[in-house]
Amino acid sequence: MRETTTRDRPTAGGPAARQSAADAATTAFRILATAAVFEPGFRGGGPIRSLRFILDTLPDDVDVTLVTRDRDLHATERYPGLSGELVHRDARSAVFYLDPVRPRQWLRLLRQIRSRPVDLLYVNSLWSMFSVVPILAVALRLLRVPAIMIAPRGELAPAALAIKSGKKRLFLAGWAPVLRRLGVRWQACSQLEADQIAAALPWARVMVNGNECPIPDRPPPPVVAHDGPLRLVFIGRISPMKNLVTALAAVARATRPVDFDIFGPDEDEPYWARCGQLIATMPGHVRVRYHGELPADEVLSTFARYDAFLFPTLGENFGHVILESLAAGCPVVCSDRTPFSELISSAGGAVVRPMTVPALAEVVDELAGRPAGERAAAKVTAGRRYRLWRRQVRELNVLDHARHFCR
Structure with a gap:
């Protein structure tokens, strides 16, 4: 050898x-x-x-x-x-x-x-x-x-x-x-x-x-306010545990313009087919795009471009992707089945209890209705709260x- x-x-x-x-x-x-x-x-x-x-x-x-x-x-x-x-x-x-x-x-x-x-x-x-x-x-x-x-x-x-x-x-x-x-x-x-x-x-x-x-404790990317549609992202494995179907069903109910981008390997073909059916029936003011797999070294820079990370996971023992999102200044909208509910809530995001399609759709609509300045302020809060949390981990x-x- x-x-x-x-x-x-x-x-x-x-x-x-x-x-x-x-x-x-x-x-x-x-x-x-x-x-x-x-x-x-x-x-x-x-x-x-x-x-x-x-x-x-x-x-x-x-x-x-x-x-x-x-x-x-x-x-x-x-x-x-x-x-x-x-x-x-x-x-x-x-x-x-x-x-x-x-x-x-x-x-x-x-x-x-x-x-x-x-x-x-x-x-x-x-x-x-x-x-x-x-x-x-x-x-x-x-x-x-x-x-x-x-x-x-x-x-x-x-x-x-x-x-x-x-x-x-x-x-x-x-x-x-x-x-x-x-x-x-x-x-x-x-x-x-x-x-x-x-x-x-x-x-x-x-x-x-x-x-x-x-995740290194370096400053988050600068935040620039924008007046366009709410920019949501999903980054993760496309599998039942990550619950992308619920995210798509909630976005489909949005009453305001939303852009929703999806990154990740489609490792479960039947599940991805269900996602595809939902994507095909989106209303005209909701745009959903699938971008394929995302290399690990591009995750932080990708999160930085969005207003929120939509992550209705069925359960995370840790949840690196949550911390990556916050480190990049991207608030998280998540279920309560992770160790980071308190951090998510204090970092400009939302913990949805229970994680149902109507409840998640309500949160998406609320985010979409925020002025550009409020969205930008939430991104600043996400980056700041993550760095405070990291300094406390010993x-x-x-x-x-x-x-x-x-x-």
Whole structure:
């Protein structure tokens, strides 16, 4: 297996400094992490950005190898030059890009993992093959790891469990006893998610840590007032959980001019067909446009162009896209099923309770009726409140917290 280095961090100084670095590497707390998708992919949304932030902010005595698929979510093409490679991001983290159908890559990966002890297995998903396989390897003693932590990333939210509920309940009935016997710990990104985990698995030991925000604390773009139609945007995966159908149905009821732009991968064809039917029947004063997928590095600049982010999600364990919107000075109109209801309400937006089409349509009409100055003032408030919130976030790196929690 060839190792590829993208951001080597050379050891400075003479022999004493190099020996100190070697000693630190020897005593580091070693973590094997898994996720179905990671950079350079972007279709996986928030979890990718969470993992990037976690790896970029590791303490010096924590060492992480992340195993992920060699392609983006739902993609057939591999990342060029990465399949089967171990890529060093820096001195503390590396990523192995796996093609699950290639046995030789599994053997290379197994040799890499067994080459040195692993202190913690950290998996991002409850259902993914990238979680089930390593946990089974521990259960069968093919992999010796003293502790396991699962970050379910919202998969135990009631709305998420309701999608293909029969299969999920059946799987959980057989899988939960295995996880309990192994003494698995759980990470929640918020108290909301911790409560959802406890409701599904009353025996679970849960660590709450939401320190996963990679958005830089730089000034928001300047706000320019405009007199045209209300500019709304949706950025996210086009799937039942994100509830775009409700957004479209509400916009269709608007009594004032509205422009509504949609960005995101249409990963659920039947669901996107329902969206298309609604778009085709919009009244003449409502313009809806679909712009396809949006690369991660264009999200903030895109949000900055709009008056509000319409996001009637059925549930978010964290909600990076909410913070991205606020960071760009774009107020959020959202359901109450996120950890950020208080922040959204104080940042020029609205939390719609309950999230129904009539209730959301009423909010859209109210926004559309605001003068240009009020819309601009709400955008300024969004950027200011986000930066105040960010300065107040003081938590350990998730994996540093996990190291202590799993002892």
